[in-house]
Amino acid sequence: xxxxxxxxxxxxxxxxxxxxxxxxxxxxxxxxxxxxxxxxxxxxxxxxxxxxxxxxxxxxxxxxxxxxxxxxxxxxxxxxxxxxxxxxxxxxxxxxxxxxxxxxxxxxxxxxxxxxxxxxxxxxxxxxxxxxxxxxxxxxxxxxxxxxxxxxxxxxxxxxxxxxxxxxxxxxxxxxxxxxxxxxxxxxxxxxxxxxxxxxxxxxxxxxxxxxxxxxxxxxxxxxxxxxxxxxxxxxxxxxxxxxxxxxxxxxxxxxxxxxxxxxxxxxxxxxxxxxxxxxxxxxxxxxxxxxxxxxxxxxxxxxxxxxxxxxxxxxxxxxxxxxxxxxxxxxxxxxxxxxxxxxxxxxxxxxxxxxxxxxxxxxxxxxxxxxxxxxxxxxxxxxxxxxxxxxxxxxxxxxxxxxxxxxxxxxx
Amino acid sequence: xxxxxxxxxxxxxxxxxxxxxxxxxxxxxxxxxxxxxxxxxxxxxxxxxxxxxxxxxxxxxxxxxxxxxxxxxxxxxxxxxxxxxxxxxxxxxxxxxxxxxxxxxxxxxxxxxxxxxxxxxxxxxxxxxxx
Numbered sequence: 001x002x003x004x005x006x007x008x009x010x011x012x013x014x015x016x017x018x019x020x021x022x023x024x025x026x027x028x029x030x031x032x033x034x035x036x037x038x039x040x041x042x043x044x045x046x047x048x049x050x051x052x053x054x055x056x057x058x059x060x061x062x063x064x065x066x067x068x069x070x071x072x073x074x075x076x077x078x079x080x081x082x083x084x085x086x087x088x089x090x091x092x093x094x095x096x097x098x099x100x101x102x103x104x105x106x107x108x109x110x111x112x113x114x115x116x117x118x119x120x121x122x123x124x125x126x127x128x129x130x131x132x133x134x135x136x137x138x139x140x141x142x143x144x145x146x147x148x149x150x151x152x153x154x155x156x157x158x159x160x161x162x163x164x165x166x167x168x169x170x171x172x173x174x175x176x177x178x179x180x181x182x183x184x185x186x187x188x189x190x191x192x193x194x195x196x197x198x199x200x201x202x203x204x205x206x207x208x209x210x211x212x213x214x215x216x217x218x219x220x221x222x223x224x225x226x227x228x229x230x231x232x233x234x235x236x237x238x239x240x241x242x243x244x245x246x247x248x249x250x251x252x253x254x255x256x257x258x259x260x261x262x263x264x265x266x267x268x269x270x271x272x273x274x275x276x277x278x279x280x281x282x283x284x285x286x287x288x289x290x291x292x293x294x295x296x297x298x299x300x301x302x303x304x305x306x307x308x309x310x311x312x313x314x315x316x317x318x319x320x321x322x323x324x325x326x327x328x329x330x331x332x333x334x335x336x337x338x339x340x341x342x343x344x345x346x347x348x349x350x351x352x353x354x355x356x357x358x359x360x361x362x363x364x365x366x367x368x369x370x371x372x373x374x375x376x377x378x379x380x381x382x383x384x385x386x387x388x389x390x391x392x393x394x395x396x397x398x399x400x401x402x403x404x405x406x407x408x409x410x411x412x413x
Numbered sequence: 414x415x416x417x418x419x420x421x422x423x424x425x426x427x428x429x430x431x432x433x434x435x436x437x438x439x440x441x442x443x444x445x446x447x448x449x450x451x452x453x454x455x456x457x458x459x460x461x462x463x464x465x466x467x468x469x470x471x472x473x474x475x476x477x478x479x480x481x482x483x484x485x486x487x488x489x490x491x492x493x494x495x496x497x498x499x500x501x502x503x504x505x506x507x508x509x510x511x512x513x514x515x516x517x518x519x520x521x522x523x524x525x526x527x528x529x530x531x532x533x534x535x536x537x538x539x540x541x542x543x544x
Contacts, residue, residue: 168504336459379457
């Protein structure tokens with residue numbers, strides 16, 4: 001007994017020491033991590049220019065009154081020593097293309113000019129590229145990405161859970177057709193170089209997406225990939241149809257390849273990963289079994305429910321082993337709507353790809369963000385993975401939007 | 414074992430101080446079916462999304478009418494709560510009876526780290542009359 005507990009203690013000790021060595025993360029063999037920056041603010045998405053300068057968009061301005069933070073690791077020790085920032089508005093999206101830096105608030109997208117050193121030249125006078133998008137609190141964040149032609153794709157999340165007449169209310173029916181879909185619940189496409197665009201100048205590129213936070217352009221397929229946050233609270237609103245345990249596992253969080261005009265089916269259906277079917281939402285007459293969404297896409301990948309995919313990144317570099325090339329990294333914020341069952345997520349997952357299609361099961365790549373002894377309560381989590389970016393040397397960066405850490409993950413040849 | 418005894422003593426003391434264990438138990442039931450999904454088992458809510466009830470100044474505060482109103486009609490105002498904003502829309506519970514509201518309020522005001530006065534049915538009725 002005594003011996004066993006000693007062994008256990010030794011194990012725990014070894015684990016915690018090891019964990020700290022990698023900034024508290026658990027990684028596959030051969031990988032290591034450093035805490036690139038810490039306490040920078042509520043860091044949502046991140047992006048890196050070709051010199052390795054990293055920019056983070058903050059959800060709220062930090063203590064220094066900045067909402068875009070610039071980080072540079074000039075001496076290459078894996079820790080940013082030059083940290084500065086600008087901007088007052090909160091938001092999620094940020095994307096650098098050459099010397100152009102796009103950043104979003106919850107209703108607009110702005111464009112900043114960078115100089116040769118990656119310093120912003122117009123911090124207080126960006127160009128307004130897109131404006132007056134719906135920002136109605138729920139799912140208000142605007143994620144952005146660009147294609148090689150310079151078109152910009154913006155997620156406009158649905159300001160609702162399941163398009164009920166009265167949102168998140170017991171017994172309230174789903175609206176038919178869902179009026180939200182004309183101006184939200186999808187991805188819109190705009191010209192990345194034109195100023196002052198809004199709905200009239202843009203185009204609804206893909207619809208039926210409740211809320212997409214992770215999106216990335218895939219250069220192999222030359223198409224847009226997104227990760228959707230599935231609906232909440234099946235058990236709260238339909239307790240006779242769904243138990244707490246069923247709600248904890250339904251519906252799947254999903255990844256889609258979206259071509260122009262595609263529909264992922266929200267709010268009329270959700271994806272059940274066990275039946276492997278699109279199931280009619282109970283708000284629209286479903287009973288947990290009836291299928292729906294004949295014209296809606298099936299997901300390419302189905303992840304466990306409620307884990308909240310925050311960013312999607314196709315890995316282009318050569319630093320990581322060959323299996324990672326062209327595969328997808330997805331950061332999972334961590335669930336809340338699995339309660340009363342234990343929460344899940346708080347990790348970065350990987351899906352291998354071959355010829356532009358998933359070629360194997362998803363797996364956990366980096367774990368331990370919530371903290372070694374955390375029970376994964378959303379409030380208690382040490383870090384909540386959010387943004388992802390790939391450095392010019394092929395290192396992977398992960399941001400945390402609760403305490404403001406940036407992790408740098410590298411493979412040691 | 415020791416832990417169990419200690420927590421029993423704490424719970425027992427707690428109920429002596431806070432009065433009616435039965436009301437707390439009933440309030441807990443309502444919390445678990447209607448509130449826990451968003452506000453979580455630890456009352457901590459979800460950062461940026463669902464407000465915490467644990468250690469929230471309004472929850473242990475004096476404005477009972479506001480608390481009653483929020484629970485009955487739902488809440489979606491985006492004003493700062495203890496300095497933070499929350500994006501979700503809170504579900505209304507218009508069907509809760511006065512005694513249930515009293516039990517529920519007593520429960521959230523005396524759970525986790527919260528310690529505040531229990532709420533009576535009379536207080537709920539008075540709160541409903543206020544605008």
